[in-house]
Amino acid sequence: MLGVCARYSDNLADAEDILQEGFIKVFKKIGTFRGKGSFEGWMKRIMINTAINHYHSNLKHHYHLNIDDLYEDVPSDNEQISTETPIPKDVIMKHIQEMPEGYRFVFNMFVFEGFSHADIAKNLGISVNTSKTQLFKARLFLQKKLKPYLQQNEIRP
Numbered sequence: 001m002l003g004v005c006a007r008y009s010d011n012l013a014d015a016e017d018i019l020q021e022g023f024i025k026v027f028k029k030i031g032t033f034r035g036k037g038s039f040e041g042w043m044k045r046i047m048i049n050t051a052i053n054h055y056h057s058n059l060k061h062h063y064h065l066n067i068d069d070l071y072e073d074v075p076s077d078n079e080q081i082s083t084e085t086p087i088p089k090d091v092i093m094k095h096i097q098e099m100p101e102g103y104r105f106v107f108n109m110f111v112f113e114g115f116s117h118a119d120i121a122k123n124l125g126i127s128v129n130t131s132k133t134q135l136f137k138a139r140l141f142l143q144k145k146l147k148p149y150l151q152q153n154e155i156r157p
Contacts, residue, residue, distance in 0.1 A: 001047050007108045008051035010097050022050040048113060052123055055105055087146060095145040102126075103138035110135050 001022065006015040025046050033042055096104060105124060109115040110131075115123070117131040124131070 001043060004044055004047045005051060008105060018051050018054050022047040087149060095142055099138055099141050102134050103141055106131050106134035107138035
């Protein structure tokens with residue numbers, strides 16, 4: 001569960017705080033687990049919701065972009081990074097944690113948790129277009145961060 005929390009935070013201390021708060025919720029609500037689905041899935045959902053609550057409590061520190069501001073940084077097709085690139089998970093995780101929090105939350109919820117943009121918008125209190133913008137910018141951020149690694153290791157995207 002620490003790995004789930006770490007994906008939603010930019011440092012280990014925050015991830016541990018989210019994890020601890022999440023486990024407190026798990027222990028308080030253990031009686032509400034109905035046995036439908038896995039216990040791990042139920043706990044994971046609590047950890048994600050706890051991370052979202054943590055995000056909301058610190059919302060004043062976030063910056064959201066409008067979709068109209070995107071077109072200046074659109075990469076060409078030859079700059080796209082293949083999803084089958086053998087980059088170590090710890091390298092990718094490090095760069096995900098370096099993302100601005102808004103990018104990181106949308107990226108994690110969309111890529112890892114399978115949320116739709118409408119669900120992300122509802123959970124984070126943002127518009128659907130902002131969710132799409134944040135995901136787009138998160139992908140650009142990750143591509144820029146991984147490009148030197150790819151070149152250093154002579155991996156072609």
